[in-house]
């Protein structure tokens with residue numbers, strides 16, 4: 062049986078989004094999926110090997126970081142299945158996600174799901190606190206992921 066391959070790719074500045082990416086890998090591996098995690102800079106133009114791409118990024122000034130939009134411009138995403146998440150401290154999650162959704166759809170990609178996950182402010186992490194995110198939000202996101210991805 063050929064299993065669905067999932068790519069989790071992320072941009073992070075202060076570690077929250079990366080921590081979620083690795084936690085997601087652990088959980089999806091445990092559910093029998095084949096999962097790779099890569100930073101957004103490591104992902105080549107060709108996304109063919111993956112059935113699903115989970116893309117995560119922080120909200121920066123109510124928007125996605127430029128690096129995320131640049132990566133989407135670079136990648137061939139026609140007909141690819143995307144699942145999006147952003148991390149945010151206060152607000153702007155829906156707005157940032159909808160900007161990314163629009164770019165993906167304009168290039169012929171599909172967005173199956175998108176979610177905001179509340180996390181500690183980058184500014185507090187820069188002051189020395191550790192990366193931290195809402196486990197409740199992550200659990201809800203995982204339940205939604207399992208509803209939209211198939212094992213084959």
Ligand SMILES: Cc1cc2nc3c(=O)[nH]c(=O)nc-3n(C[C@H](O)[C@H](O)[C@H](O)COP(=O)(O)O)c2cc1C
Pocket residue numbers: 072073074075076077078079118119120121122123124148149150151152153154179180181182183184192
């Ligand atoms: C430059 C900058 C701008 C930010 N703007 C927002 C914002 O508009 N809304 C918000 O809720 N959080 C904002 N944040 C907080 C981050 O989105 C949040 O802490 C996120 O989880 C950081 O993810 P990371 O640790 O993966 O970089 C901002 C952080 C930075 C560094």
